[in-house]
Amino acid sequence: MNLLAANPIPYWASAGKTRDVFTSAFADFQDIGFTAVKADVPSGMSADDYRSWIAGYGLSPSLSLFNSPFDETVDLAAEIERAKLFAADQVALGLDRTMISSMARPERLAQPAVGAAFSASRLDRAIEMCGEVCRVLQAEGLRPLHHSHVGGIFETEHEITRLLDDLGPGVIGFGPDTGHLRWAGVEPAGFIRRYADRLGGIHIKDVFPDLLGNPSLSYAGAAATKRLWAEPGLGVVDFAAVLDAIPADYDGDFMIEVDEPSVESKRESHRMSFDWAVRMLSGRLR
Template sequence: MSLLAANPIPYWASAGKTREVFAEAFADFQGIGFTAVKADVPEGMTASEYRDWIGGYGLAPSLSLFNSPFDETVALGAEIERARVFAGDQVALGLDRTMISSMARPERLAQPAAGAGFDAARLDQAIEMCGEVCRVLRSEGLRPLHHSHVGGIFETEHEITKLLDDLGPEVIGFGPDTGHLRWAGIEPAGFIRRYADRLGGIHIKDVFPDHLGRNDLSYHDAARTKRLWAEPGLGVVDFAAVLDAIPADYDGDFMIEVDEPSVDSKRESHRMSFDWAVKALAGRLR
């Protein structure tokens, strides 16, 4: 059975990752009924202190995300050391897995979901770097799961499948985001079925049809229209097919993520998402 987690992105995206911002999000999540939250240990706080803090709101830590450009803008040694520190916190929280992603190539943020500036050599180098970081995470007791994200170096179906196939299941697992896959033109259910034996976590995200197949707005401009991300069930992701593709023995959590709510209230957005999830995931949650 899985936990139903929430990612407080809309709380901190513009306000910053402050203690006050997180406290507001945690109080909302507790009031709505969520049982877990994405594990982001604030700077200056130990993993133990963080676990006690969210526990005060009735929340357990759920899988976090290690993010890197995996390109020429970062040094492998520095990313490996950052991964070791990150893994130490996550393992101390009692977690055994994490998402791993790339999400910030400038040309892809400017022209999202189109594979802008594709470079085969750069992709090969990114896969090699990602593999090294994954091996370090594994050595520290944390199972890495690739997390699809528009705007990163692993954006298109070709890039994601090459990453997963080249590195193999011994190095990297699979932790998809249904909304990012759909925005990139990938049918989530079929893709999840393809890598179902490597599935260790999932972000439940819906997407409106308004910006699909278009790249006339930047990533952030599209999000600001409030017609990109949708609360689950309001967009075009076929969640019946997605849930059918998830193996019966799936042991990961379900994390609700709506980066930019389609409604004015962050709390109301999460309440809508929670109500949908309780019905759609009946029998899968603890």
């Protein structure tokens, strides 16, 4: 059975990752009925204290995300040390896997979802660097799962498949985001089916059709319209097909993520998402 988790990103995206912000999010998640939350241990807090804190709201830790540009701005040795510290917290929380992603290439934030300024050599270097970090995470006790994300080096279907195929299942697993895949023009169900044997986590995210295929807005500009991210079931992701593509023995969690709610209330957005998930994931949750 799998946990139904929430990512509190809309709470902290503009307000910051403060204790008060997280406390508000955790209280909402508890009232709504979520059983897990993305495991982001605040700076200066131990993993044990964090686990006790969220347990007070009836929440368990769910897989987090190690994020790196994996580009020429990164010092690999420093990134490896950061990965070790990250892994130590995650393992202390009782987790055995993490998502890993590339985000925030400036040219791709300016012109998202189309593979802007593609560079074969940059992709080769990023794959090699990501592989090194994945091996470190594995050595520390975490199974790395690639997490698709518009705005990073591994943005398009070609780039993601190159990463997964070049590194192979022994180095990196698969932890897709249905919304980011769909925004980048990748059909999530078929892609999940292709890498189903490597699936270890998933972000349940939907997108409205309004801005798909239109790179005239920046990443931030598109999100600010409130016509990019949708609560699950309100957009164009075919979740019936997505769920059908997930193997029956899938042992990961289902994480709801709506970066910028389409409704004014963050709590209402999560309630809508929870109600949808309970209907759609019946029999898969605990």
